[in-house]
Amino acid sequence: MTRKLLKKRGKKIGAAPGTLIHVGEKSEAAPRIHVFDYDQEHLDQREYPDAASCLALRDTDTISWINVEGLHQVKVIETLGQGFGLHPLVLEDILNTDQRPKVEIYDDYIFIVVKMLIYDTEHEGVRTEQVSFVLGNNFVISFQECHGDVFDGVRERLRSGRRIRFLGPDYLTYALIDAIVDSHFFILEKIGDEIEQLEDELLDDPSPESLNQIHRLRREMILLRKSVWPLRELISELGREETPMVSRETAVFLRDVYDHCIQVIDTVETFRDLLGGMLDLYMSNVSNRMNEIMKVLTLIATIFIPLTFIAGVYGMNFEYMPELAWKWAYPAVWGIMIGLGIGLVFFFKKKNWL
Structure with missing residues (x-):
């Protein structure tokens, strides 16, 4: 399965700024809205039927995590955006799922775009999904392209009443970003195993399938690099002490995520170098095999040249x-x-x- 490096924009081309057009894969399923509304003592977890029913959470004393799965119905995003006072350009960026990871700081909220990577075991590849966060004074809104994510550990921590329930929405945002970064290590472990197996095949018996594997893995590394490099800048900016709505205590944890992000980047660059060397190794092995074949054929022809001469005479x-x-x-x-x-x-x- 070949994954596109750029998504088709279609009607998006030439549209006015702030025009709400979904750029990404279409889905027939209705968007799902899951909400965790909590404080130190209580936790309310439920699925809301529509976006309008979530608007009252903006003015509560509790902390609310509103998770939207599915961006193809523009009306849902527009209703949430108007209810929580989001800028039209923010809504446009949420719907445009080909965004570069970034952070934008507004007066009363912070807008964050990251790439969530999920290992597709069926196709043995990496699936990339854009996740957008809106961090407010008492809420976090996350927008996902489809169902399925890496946030189960965060949900379990909320249910068990751990430290995350005693801190603000900035810490919740940190926990979600940390889960995304940690998932990169699992993906890199899978890719690392594939690279080791592929390297053994290249040394023993390289085949055209090995070349296809090398190209697929190099493509995965490009997707990983596009996702991780901007994430480093994003986390660095969030971890600055002067950033509003991010406490000093949370900034310390964000610096730890920054270190993890650097480790991921180093591993990605190492894998890219290995795959580049493996491509050279494959071409060298194929060339050597062809040279051996040509050598045998040349020797056979050389033996028969004088014999052919005698027979011709x-x-x-x-x-x-x-x-x-x-x-x-x-x-x-x-x-x-x-x-x-x-x-x-x-x-x-x-x-x-x-």
Whole structure:
């Protein structure tokens, strides 16, 4: 399965700024809205039927995590955006799922775009999904392209009443970003196993399928690099102490995520170098195999050149050829040809050409 590096924009081209057009894969399923509304003592977890029913959460004393799965129905995003006072350009960026990871700081909220990577075990590849976060004073809204994510650990921590329930929405945002970064390590472990197996195949018996695997993995590395490099800048900006709505305590945790992000980047660059070397190794092995084939064919042709010459001389239809009347001419020619062939073989072996 080949994944596109750029998504088709279609009607998006030439539209006015703030025009709400979904850019990404279409889905027939209705968007799902899951809400965790909590404080230190209580937790309310439910699925809301529509976007309008979530608007009252903006003015509560509790902290609310509103998770929207599915962006193809623009009306849902527009209703949430108007209810929580989001800028039209923010809504446009949420719907445009080909965004570069970034952070934008507004007066009363922070807008964050990241790429969530999920390992597709069925196709043995990486699936990239855009996740947008809106961090407010008492809420976090996350927008996902489709169902399925890496946030189960965060949900479990909320249910169990751990530290996350005693801190603000900025810490919740940190926990969600940290889950995304940690998932990169799992993906890199899977890719690392594939690279090791592929390297053994290249050394033993390279095949055209090995070349396809190399190209697929190099493509995955491009997607990973596009997702991780901007994420480093994003986390660095969020971790600055002067960033509003991010407490000093949360900034310390964000710096830890920054370190993890650097580790991911180093691993991605290492894998890219390995795959580049493996491509050179494959081409070298194929070239060496072709050279061996050509060497054998050349030696065989070289042995038969003098034999063909002799056969050609005595195959001429001249009437007066003294050897033709000789009784032992036929076995003599055979002896010369066999001896010449054997002599060439020994000569090639002496030169280590065979």
